[in-house]
Amino acid sequence: MESKVGLVKAEPDGTRIKEHLASALDLIGFKPKNSVNSVVIKPNLCYYWDAATGYTTDPKVVGGLIDLLREQYGADIDIKIVEADASAMQTRYAFPVLGYTKLAAEKDVALLNLSEDAVEEREIVVNRRKLSFKVPQTLLESDLFVNVPKLKVMRVTHITCGLKNIFGAIALPKKFTYHPFLAEAIVGMNKLVHPHLTLVDGLVALGRFPVRLGLVLASEDTFSVDWVAAQIMGYKPLSIKFLKLAVREGLGDPKNVAVVGEKIETFREDFPRENNLSFRLKWRLQFALLRAYRKVSGDVVPPVLEDI
Amino acid sequence: MIRVGVIGLGNMGRLHLANCLKMDDVDVVAVADPSKRALKRAGNLGVNRLYVDYKELLNHPRDLDAVVISVPNFLHFETIQSFLENGVNVFTEKPMAITVQQCEEIVKSARNTGRKVMVGHCMRFVDAIEKMKATLDRGCIGSLEVATIEEVVNGPFSHPAVPKPVADWWFDPEKSGGGVLMDIGYHMIDLFRFFAQEDSKVMFSSLSYKFNLPVEEGAIVLLSTVKSSIKGTINVGWYQRTVFPKYNFRVILHGNSGYLSSDELVPKNLYTHAAKEGLKNIARRLTGRKIRPLSYTYYYEAFYRELQIFFDCVKNDLEPPVSALDGLKTVQLIEEAYALFKNRGANEHGK
Numbered sequence: 278m279e280s281k282v283g284l285v286k287a288e289p290d291g292t293r294i295k296e297h298l299a300s301a302l303d304l305i306g307f308k309p310k311n312s313v314n315s316v317v318i319k320p321n322l323c324y325y326w327d328a329a330t331g332y333t334t335d336p337k338v339v340g341g342l343i344d345l346l347r348e349q350y351g352a353d354i355d356i357k358i359v360e361a362d363a364s365a366m367q368t369r370y371a372f373p374v375l376g377y378t379k380l381a382a383e384k385d386v387a388l389l390n391l392s393e394d395a396v397e398e399r400e401i402v403v404n405r406r407k408l409s410f411k412v413p414q415t416l417l418e419s420d421l422f423v424n425v426p427k428l429k430v431m432r433v434t435h436i437t438c439g440l441k442n443i444f445g446a447i448a449l450p451k452k453f454t455y456h457p458f459l460a461e462a463i464v465g466m467n468k469l470v471h472p473h474l475t476l477v478d479g480l481v482a483l484g485r486f487p488v489r490l491g492l493v494l495a496s497e498d499t500f501s502v503d504w505v506a507a508q509i510m511g512y513k514p515l516s517i518k519f520l521k522l523a524v525r526e527g528l529g530d531p532k533n534v535a536v537v538g539e540k541i542e543t544f545r546e547d548f549p550r551e552n553n554l555s556f557r558l559k560w561r562l563q564f565a566l567l568r569a570y571r572k573v574s575g576d577v578v579p580p581v582l583e584d585i
Numbered sequence: 586m587i588r589v590g591v592i593g594l595g596n597m598g599r600l601h602l603a604n605c606l607k608m609d610d611v612d613v614v615a616v617a618d619p620s621k622r623a624l625k626r627a628g629n630l631g632v633n634r635l636y637v638d639y640k641e642l643l644n645h646p647r648d649l650d651a652v653v654i655s656v657p658n659f660l661h662f663e664t665i666q667s668f669l670e671n672g673v674n675v676f677t678e679k680p681m682a683i684t685v686q687q688c689e690e691i692v693k694s695a696r697n698t699g700r701k702v703m704v705g706h707c708m709r710f711v712d713a714i715e716k717m718k719a720t721l722d723r724g725c726i727g728s729l730e731v732a733t734i735e736e737v738v739n740g741p742f743s744h745p746a747v748p749k750p751v752a753d754w755w756f757d758p759e760k761s762g763g764g765v766l767m768d769i770g771y772h773m774i775d776l777f778r779f780f781a782q783e784d785s786k787v788m789f790s791s792l793s794y795k796f797n798l799p800v801e802e803g804a805i806v807l808l809s810t811v812k813s814s815i816k817g818t819i820n821v822g823w824y825q826r827t828v829f830p831k832y833n834f835r836v837i838l839h840g841n842s843g844y845l846s847s848d849e850l851v852p853k854n855l856y857t858h859a860a861k862e863g864l865k866n867i868a869r870r871l872t873g874r875k876i877r878p879l880s881y882t883y884y885y886e887a888f889y890r891e892l893q894i895f896f897d898c899v900k901n902d903l904e905p906p907v908s909a910l911d912g913l914k915t916v917q918l919i920e921e922a923y924a925l926f927k928n929r930g931a932n933e934h935g936k
Contacts, residue, residue, distance in 0.1 A: 325742040326826050365748035373797035574866045577878045579885050580599040581745055
């Protein structure tokens, strides 16, 4: 079955975002299967860095989505913006710092910390590894679950977009415990939790540096979104470990991915590609040298670096 | 040998402990921290007496010549007072305390007990700052007219290399004493006082609350000295994503015969600096000489130097270069800046 990924050119400052989101949904022909009374929106609020840095989902995108959903499904639908605590990020601070507390008040929607939600303990086997997750119930119970990730590179996984944003919804704050088998954990969580729609905030994307890319991506299939996002960011999708594993685990099929709307190249040209190899080498080298230096010289290491 | 207790083993406390352990004439006799993990680490470094509560140390005040205090801001006052009252010299992290009233009490206690108090105004001991002060004092740029001092970084929002959440007290003004102005602004205001060497007052202050937290994430303060009208502009922020080795800090001193900029005095490339200094320390170690702790980090070396100076003052009965009065005057200016902003807000809203 064909899995459409819609690419829409948008103003990077969020002007007319509702129209652009509507265009993206039209492109993929999105129609919810059931009636919509409750909506859950999961942006990517991985840390306290503003949307202009390219790290976190722009509240303007979520605001435009809320307006669009109300237009389509009624003003009285129940909408929740959700995020879970992360290893270093606390949702109770991320919501105000990143403008979501203000947005929630303006749009009269609820904010929910998924780490405080009721959870279901789920187990799944990925790549012959048994994994267990605390899955927030809210994600499993809504009529419409919209995943609103950011388009960006990341040292550990190369890229982070739709699939990784679902990993971020695990209720357990200390997600770094999954890092030794991160690809398996990303695929595992996405086998358990299926957003009905993924809308990518690529207004400001993050490569080697942040760039005002002015892109909105939409798809009903999270895997397909990431397959296209990887190409926009200059990667061969199969070079991304979790995408390769997703294919092997049957989470998605590249043959079904169909790009509609703008062309991938339009955005790829403007995306500041990160040379991941040199980035990772430099990162590892500096800490390896520091460890060696400490051993040889007996010098003090600042506490922020002592556990590395 | 100075017998030292290290109180609080968070990031700053662990740094101070590591520095103390590198000093020849310092014996760390005890540490105190509620975290058992932190105490275990200190034990592994060779500290024998480990306390969950610093008050247990007060039962044996004669075992100590000095303490190094690095507890959360709201605990500074009672911790400093407890040790002063028991006749122990105190080095404390900044701010000395979170209100002017508390600072005044500490100044009084220091005077009454005759004990030494030094506050960790570490920026004064950064190599570039020391050079600027020496150049200014030699008259090379004439009389100081204006100092622009700024540091815009990520503050408590800096993503740690090993992830852990920010402690809640940072965002509670009752416990932190304020936001970026109390945190980074404290150092910048102290630097202005250090260069101007005169009593100052606040002419203007503007605070930013775009993070929608109870404390400010940005602050701009205009200072003026009372006697010579030397002006200082202070610009501080927690809002900029900063990744090592970038460090957005600078001081520019404008005199009537020239100017000085810290940008021209700090290493152009911190990696090259680290490599050079690291190799020098390895050579020192291999030839049996003493290393220069933290010189490879450039900025962190100031923490070692300030402690060393404090212990020298204790040992030789000298006045510390940063006194309790300096701690008080800095907090006074911060309180003035907060009050000025608050009052202006009230006036602008017609209250």
